[in-house]
Amino acid sequence: MNISSVRVRLWFLPFEYVEISKYGYSLAEFLWSGGTVLGWWNDQRIWLYKRTSSYLLAFIDTIAKSLGLNFDSAFVITAKVSNQEVYNRYVKEIMEFGDSSPVFTTLATVALINLVCLAGLMKKVVMNESTARTCYETMLLQVVLFAILVLINWPLYQGLFFRKDNGKMPNSIAIKSIALALSACTCFTFLT
Helix, strand or coil, rough: CCHHHHHHHHHCHHHHHHHHHHHHHHHHHHHCCCCCHHHHHHHHHHHHHHHHHHHHHHHHHHHHHHCCCCCCCCCCCCCCCCCHHHHHHHCCCCCCCCCCCCCHHHHHHHHHHHHHHHHHHHHHHHHHHHHHHHHHHHHHHHHHHHHHEEEEEEHHHHHHHHHCCCCCCCCCHHHHHHHHHHHHHHHHHHHH
């Protein structure tokens, strides 16, 4: 390994230091104020979910209004604790998806696109050694990012596919999200 290749690979270390410091401090502060690690992890998820859904819905709303279309992306805030079953899930820090909302459709679609892309990449890496080498040399950070996003979205996958309680994603959202995600992935597959 020569010096130039080491220098090229070390460029991200200051950025990684900032990220580790930020999240480490955030976790320490959350624990110090009486929270749990799972509560902190859910808080990070919610931060990501709020940004993803609110920015996308605001963008769509702005474009629709600019085109003179009557598009209302408003959604109703749901009751957070309405019965004992919901309260028990809240105490166990299990995410609640019981009501239908455009926010859940957006989040589930983006989460499924991440999952399908990661699965497709892993399939290519396993099937072709040169793809694995190229992926490691050029796209390692992108693969790590996809893996982290899939991990962050695990409660969404549980709500879509595995949970049987009333807090799971409604079937209508699951069907819409699967159709949208597969359509997007199929379109991008044929474009490349």
